[in-house]
Amino acid sequence: AQTVTQSQPEMSVQEAETVTLSCTYDTSENNYYLFWYKQPPSRQMILVIRQEAYKQQNATENRFSVNFQKAAKSFSLKISDSQLGDTAMYFCAFMKQGTYGGSQGNLIFGKGTKLSVKP
Amino acid sequence: SAVISQKPSRDICQRGTSLTIQCQVDSQVTMMFWYRQQPGQSLTLIATANQGSEATYESGFVIDKFPISRPNLTFSTLTVSNMSPEDSSIYLCSVRLTDTQYFGPGTRLTVL
Numbered sequence: 001a002q003t004v005t006q007s008q009p010e011m012s013v014q015e016a017e018t019v020t021l022s023c024t025y026d027t028s029e030n031n032y033y034l035f036w037y038k039q040p041p042s043r044q045m046i047l048v049i050r051q052e053a054y055k056q057q058n059a060t061e062n063r064f065s066v067n068f069q070k071a072a073k074s075f076s077l078k079i080s081d082s083q084l085g086d087t088a089m090y091f092c093a094f095m096k097q098g099t100y101g102g103s104q105g106n107l108i109f110g111k112g113t114k115l116s117v118k119p
Numbered sequence: 120s121a122v123i124s125q126k127p128s129r130d131i132c133q134r135g136t137s138l139t140i141q142c143q144v145d146s147q148v149t150m151m152f153w154y155r156q157q158p159g160q161s162l163t164l165i166a167t168a169n170q171g172s173e174a175t176y177e178s179g180f181v182i183d184k185f186p187i188s189r190p191n192l193t194f195s196t197l198t199v200s201n202m203s204p205e206d207s208s209i210y211l212c213s214v215r216l217t218d219t220q221y222f223g224p225g226t227r228l229t230v231l
Contacts, residue, residue, distance in 0.1 A: 035220075043224065043225045044223075045162075045222035047221065091162070103218040106167075109162050
């Protein structure tokens with residue numbers, strides 16, 4: 001069974017600085033997807049970034065980027081130029097890839113990291 | 120991506136009553152999911168609701184407590200039956216498009 005571990009329950013960062021959130025996972029699968037979701041106090045789960053395991057290039061979305069280390073089963077999220085609006089719970093998640101592409105099985109979540117951006 | 124709406128956004132209910140949560144998606148999707156998120160916790164999958172088949176419940180969740188309807192490819196409902204204070208949570212609807220899941224805004228339920 002797959003598991004996702006986020007070892008940092010809480011983190012804080014000063015506005016405009018950079019912060020990295022850690023995520024490790026355990027799987028015997030070779031093809032899968034990894035995600036970071038953001039859940040601000042409004043409770044809406046927002047997709048931040050997505051990575052396909054077969055791609056060596058790290059995904060980036062504006063100020064958000066990942067460091068995907070497949071052999072180490074590590075998938076950290078870097079937030080550059082942190083903004084007050086980045087204050088939220090961040091969840092790392094894993095999903096298997098289906099035999100013919102697409103997805104298979106359930107989305108597996110970590111326990112989350114609560115990020116506070118301080119002015 | 121998908122735009123998902125949920126109704127109600129929040130409710131306060133008395134124990135022993137039932138509440139039905141609605142989920143509407145702006146496009147046709149096969150796979151829909153219902154999650155529960157207890158305060159300060161991660162998400163727990165309640166059930167998968169695919170159109171044209173019975174909902175599949177995860178361990179610890181039963182149909183009598185959480186009946187689900189999926190009448191078409193854009194709509195689903197989750198009912199929380201015979202509520203107790205332990206049912207106080209956020210309930211989230213989610214859809215999967217190919218290889219990515221999107222979430223609704225959630226329903227915050229408080230049971231007194």
